[in-house]
Amino acid sequence: MGGGEVTDWQGRRVTVAGLGVSGVPAAKVLHARGAVVTVVNDGDDERARAQAAELEALGVTVRLGDGATLPEGTELVVTAPGWKPDKPLFTAADQAGVPVWGDVELAWRLRGPDAAPWLAVTGTNGKTTTVQMLASILRAAGLRTAAVGNIGVSLLDAVLGDEPYDVLAVELSSYQLHWAPSLRAHSAAVLNLAPDHLDWHGSMEAYAADKGRVYEGNQVACVYNVADKATEDLVRAADVEEGCRAVGFTLGTPGPSQLGVVEGILVDRAFVADRQKNAQELAEVSDVRPPAPHNIANALAAAALARAYGVPATAVRDGLRAFTPDAHRIAHVADVDGVAYVDDSKATNTHAAEASLAAYESIVWIAGGLAKGATFDELVVRSAKRLRGAVLIGADRALIREALARHAPEVPVVDLDRTDTGAMLQAVREARRLASEGDTVLLAPACASMDMFANYNKRGDAFADAVRELGTGT
Structure with a gap:
């Protein structure tokens, strides 16, 4: 079952690891094809019990609170992408010679013979925005497409739905790529590489290797970041189809086989004659x-x-103009007394925060939250000259405070010793006090949000609400 395509699922014993966004649809799809499906799940909370009841009503077996044991007779494991590779379930599967697929691998294997090709995007930061931009460009070219994968429409829905697509814009996380050995994209991009999720992958090398899987078997183009040599190294290491090209993108003047910027114009020197x-x-x-x-x-x-897919230049322009960024991604909230307030709550790691800080000249920075093992010295060194002040919130704010003390001691810092959700209003008020006309108050936390908020969206909403209170003078 690990090598060829599976066309007959009748009676095959499949274990689905994990309920949730990918597990429930996978269990339903496999059950509908005649597989004997058992779902195992670590948690046994109210939401899990509700999902289990829904599946059990269909005839799927569900084991709650027991995600470690491999059910007897299992021929295939289909896992949720977040399950770590070192879990006992996967060790048992490996010892039994049972293959493990992720939701992406399952979707890839279930595609029909005339399935739409995939244009795949991965990277530490920028995946969602890039995939949405790509889908907008493809739509502008008159193509039927969707942004799918780690975003928007689920891949299973996209490949099994009634609506046929011409091409899919696919966001893939390192987790998903780890469990997708058969994936072969038309073309793919790795946007950047920085330490992230190392607790899951075990090392930077393993993390990079999983990202690099996106290039395996590419047909037309492996797109890499000229400013990030590690992405080009992944291209060089990939086993691609004959004739597939390496195509770089750069913020500078592009060389041959690159896209770049010349005097305020995005230009293509890769997909042109001569x-x-x-x-x-x-x-x-x-x-x-x-x-x-x-x-x-x-x-x-x-x-x-x-362009690798053959889209005309006019569609690139029209698609970019039609694209609207998601909330909490460098979103301008308001100007109050000559100070701009910008919400980049999505900047949940240091790499994303550095990119956000680089976009403004004079910043009062609101940062902090859960560091996830990150260090902040390099971020502060690179951004220090732009900082007019910093307001720190959240559980691991001391790590940022200490980095600022080491590398930007002249920057005034307000350390808010509270982690309740109301801290954001105080943080915005303190930032206003530190800011002068022409400055930008930037929420770019460089940390996860779960110590104070349900997610980064709620954190960004709290920031925007606090800014609006400033604007009304309350």
Whole structure:
């Protein structure tokens, strides 16, 4: 079952590891195809019991509170992407010679013979924005598409739905790629690589290797970041189809086989005739919203994948103009007394926060939360000259405070010794006190949110609410 395609699921004994966003649909799809499905789940809370009842009504066996034991007779394990590779269930599967697939692998194997090709995007930061930009460009070219994978429409729904797609814009996390050995994209991009999720992968090398899987078997283009050599190294290591090309994107002037920026214009020197001499104008920097450096890089990566698929230059421009960024991604909330307030609550790690800080010249920085093992010295060193002040919140704020003391001792710091949700209002008020006309108060926490908020969306909402209170003078 590990090697070839599975066409007959009747009677095959499949264990689905984990309920939730991917586990429940996988169990339903496999059960509908005649597989004998058992779902195992670590948790036994109210939500899990409700999901279990729904599946059991269909005839699926569910074991709550026991995610470690491999059910007897299992021929295949289909896992939720977040389950760590060192879990006892996977050790038992390996010892029994049972293959383990993720939700992406399952979707890939269940595609029909005329399935839409995949344009895949991974990276530490920027995946969602890039995939949404890509889908917008593809739509502007008149193609039927969807942003799928780690975002939006589930991959199983996309490949099994009644609506046929021409091409799919697919966001893939390192977790998903780890469990997707058969995936072969039309073209793929790794946007950047920085330490993240190392507790899951075990090492930076293992994390990078899983990201690099996105290039395996690419047909047309492996898109890499010229400014991030590690992404190019992954291309060099990949086993691709004959004729597949390495295509770089850069914020500078592009060389042959690259996309880049010349005098405020996004240009293509990869997908043109005689790329040694010619360049194709794609769009203006002002067509990218917001036109922050890292977001221009996202746009170039999206454009490269679209051009690899044969999309005309005008569709790149029209798609970028039509794209609307998600909330909490460098979202301008308001100007109050000449100070801009910007919500980048999505900046949940140091790499994302550094990109956010690089977009503004004079910043009062609101940061802190759960560090997830991160260190902040490099971030502070690179951003110190832009900082006019810092307001620190959350459980691990001391790590940021100590980095600021070491590398930016002249920057005034307010350390809020509270982790209740009301701390955000106080943080915004303190930031207002530190800011001068022309400054930007930037929420770019460089940390996860769960110590104070349900998720980064709630954190960003709290920031926006606090800013609006400032604006009404309360």
